[in-house]
Amino acid sequence: MKFENKDIFIAGGGSGIGLALAGRFLAKGSRVTVFDxxxxxxxLQPLLDRAGDRLRTVKLDVTDEKRVVSEFKKQAGRSSPDLIVNSVGVVSAVDFMNLGLEEFDRVVRVNLYGSRNVARAAGTILQPGSRLALVASLAGIVGSYGYAAYASSKFAVVGLAQVLRMEWKPRGIGVSVICPPEVETPMVDYERSIRPAVVGALKAFAGTLTVDEAVTGIMSGLEREKFLIIPGFRAKFTHLLSSYLADSLQHRIADGIVKKALQGR
Structure with a gap:
């Protein structure tokens, strides 16, 4: 998919990866609607100053299914989207026995049900040749210490994307799932202030990307219409380990990192 003269919806486009994607799409000549x-x-003002009427903004909570569907339909009445990206997400980095049900539910509601609601709305307006992209996480294909809620929600988003890919292919609609490693965003800055040290040690194995590095990889994957998009060499290597090596070896590597981090407390 080329991005010149395209109409693109980005849920969660007000900050982080979503905001950076909006800027890249606008720079390529797309018209972008940001929902946040x-x-x-x-x-947003720097983008508004440069893009003018090619950028629209809509206040929206993706956990509200009825509003997501109605707002997407309303905006699609002005311009049918060629690509819809859901970049909304929240993080939780708490070991399982200290993780309350309310916190678990909050993360799943935003990350999984938010993705579900965006997909539901997308399915009512996307036309043949268009694409839905759900931002999951490397934690959605490789579990990590302290991520009981976050990994559960992101593994589910990857599963949802796999189902949608099969169901929507006969309709001519493409589906991508984006699984970045740690990216330098405001959400990650917050997470670092609350997460156990072990989480940081494990994340160091998969590497950390700047927002620009992550978005470059994401854009490349979307242009090639890939299903699974993993930006970053070390993140790809981590996925390779989890996919093709025996669980015993993968577990030994992870357990060694955890043991060393716990000893360093």
Whole structure:
């Protein structure tokens, strides 16, 4: 998919990866509609100044299915989207026995049900030749210490994308799932202030990307219409380990990192 003169919807486009993607798409000549629960004008204004009427913003909470469907249909009445990206996500980094049900539910509601709601709305407006992209995480294909809620939600998003790929292919609609490693975003800055040290040690194995590095990899994958998009060489290597090596070897590597990090407390 080429991005010149395309119409693109981005849920969660007000910050982080979603905001950076909006900027890249606009730079390539696309028209972008950003949906976000909090529209921070200090972040969006530079894009509005450059893009003018090629950028629209809509305040939206993806956990509200009825509003997601109605707003997507409303905006599609102006321009049918060629690509819809869901980049909404929240993080939780708490070991399982300290993780309350309320926190688990919050993460699953935003990450999984938010993805489900965006997909549901997308399925009512996307036309043959268009594409849905769900941002999951490397934690959605490789489990990690302290990520009981986050990994559960992201593994489910990957599973949802696999089902949608099969169901929507006969309709001529493509599906991608994006699984980046740690990316330098405001969400990750917050996570670092609350997560156990072990989480950081495990994440170091898969590497950390700048937002620009992550978005470059994501854009490349979307242009090639790939299903599974993993930006970053070390993240790809981590996925390779989890996919093709015996569980015993993968577990030995992870357990060694955890043991060393726990001893260093």
């Amino acid at each position: 629960r909090t529209l921070d004008q200090t972040r």
